[in-house]
Amino acid sequence: MNNFTNYAELIKPTWAPPSWVFGPVWTVLYIIIFFTFGKVFLMAYQKVIPLVVALPFFLNLVFNFAFTPLQFGLKNNILAAADILLVLITLVWALIAIYPYMKSITYWNIPYTLWVSFATVVQLTITYLNFK
Numbered sequence: 001m002n003n004f005t006n007y008a009e010l011i012k013p014t015w016a017p018p019s020w021v022f023g024p025v026w027t028v029l030y031i032i033i034f035f036t037f038g039k040v041f042l043m044a045y046q047k048v049i050p051l052v053v054a055l056p057f058f059l060n061l062v063f064n065f066a067f068t069p070l071q072f073g074l075k076n077n078i079l080a081a082a083d084i085l086l087v088l089i090t091l092v093w094a095l096i097a098i099y100p101y102m103k104s105i106t107y108w109n110i111p112y113t114l115w116v117s118f119a120t121v122v123q124l125t126i127t128y129l130n131f132k
Contacts, residue, residue: 078127
């Protein structure tokens, strides 16, 4: 059984989005992330903002990229749930940290924040429904 078949067999809430939604949504979100996070890292490199402001952006990327291997590679709902919570926490921290320096980055990341908030509820629900 491949990794995506395993996910398809999990019990999911009726309001969970269909699988085909994830590709287009994440394509748009990764474009937003690329430009806005890239701007933050450039500003930190140029010393326009303190390096510590870029820290939650870096951590958010680490946790974001860890989700797929945890959920689909290890097939571990509990680790995936913990990870998605860390994605949400570091995103909120990042947007609060950058707001005094460049409000537009916070505004541009509203879709990412809304999606991660929704994805967190979905993942926590999936974890609960499939807890053994």
